[in-house]
Amino acid sequence: MYSTILNELMKTGTAIKIGISGCLIGEKVRYNGGHKRNSMIVDSLAAVATLIPICPEVELGMGVPRPPLALVKDMSGDVRMITRDGGSQDFTIRMEQFAVQICNDRLSGISGYIFKARSPSCAVGDIPVHNLRGDVVLENSFGLYARGIHQMMPNLPITDEIRLATPADVDYFVERAFVYRAWLRSRVQTEKDLRNFHRQVRSHAAARCETFATELDQLVDGTGIEDSTALVERYIAELMRGLETPVTEAGHVKEIRSDFDST
């Protein structure tokens, strides 16, 4: 995989842009004034990525230190972000608006996002939601900010520090980010564009599973889909979802061979 990435770096000369929760790079922005620096992730990304650290709670003006937050399902079934002191403050709408605004203002052109796990703002599917009595009603929800980013950019590779437990996990995330950037830069619109793009990235799919790559081949051939816009949207959604699967050992060898064949 790294030969692919190094080829891409040499071709473009630019690092990928990755959004990251500010506390993960060591900014003292947590509710208690602390941070959660993850040196393995930050150091592993240093050579290939420009990090864009953001703490949505601080940027909303909540201050440091600040009351901790919780996600609560209200009587109408909506999930709200409130302070844990019984809900004296409700940040739901402001946080949802902030996510939209930051996508337009500072996250344009990013290729991935690493969020802090188990945060009411930043979690990627591992924060509980309670009801007004304090019972857990949803085990694995998104934080409100992360949910907003995901809704704005549904194919953007996203993860958290728990999923990036080893340098190999970081490598595979970086790979997904490079594929996503190649997609953004290719500006695929027509079926011909799509076939060209698929040829460039097919080895990444085949490294997961040859069946997955073959399914993408069939999709690109347009089997059963008339509308090219729908085809393009379905392709990138399926590609990015499939790339979340770790590479097998056999697939890794095949991908390296493919990288050398294409140099």
Ligand code: SF4
């Ligand atoms: S998890 Fe998100 S909101 Fe909480 S301190 Fe880190 S960056 Fe800020």
